[in-house]
Amino acid sequence: MPLAKIEVRRSRPAAEVAALMEAVYLSMREALKVPEDDRQVRYIEHRPEHFWVAPGKTENYTLVEVMMFPGRSIDAKRTLYQGIVQRLGTLGIAPLDVLVVLTEPPKESWGVLGVPASDTTPKV
Secondary structure, three states: OOEEEEEEOOOOOHHHHHHHHHHHHHHHHHHHOOOOOOOOEEEEEOOHHHOOOOOOOOOOOEEEEEEOOOOOOHHHHHHHHHHHHHHHHOOOOOHHHEEEEEEOOOHHHOEEOOEEHHHOOOOO
């Protein structure tokens, strides 16, 4: 049940937004084995003056944050990073304009069905 958030610095047509979201979702499916029906991806557009970035970045700068339960291997994380960069590349976003950040709060920090995820079955 990873949660993904894509933040960008410019507006895009709906079809491009859907393609970006699909790219991140497919990367999570491949690397993290996310179930097919688990599409927890958000897309947020910022005005460039509200989203400062390092020099040398373009209007295509894309920040992808993935929050997930701890425990994935470094290989799974590498596969996720590579998949996101490769798939966004096919949509015209250069690798230098992509930053992926993973956050792994402990299961007791996730509320699922009104209880900590650490209290639920391993399926969650």
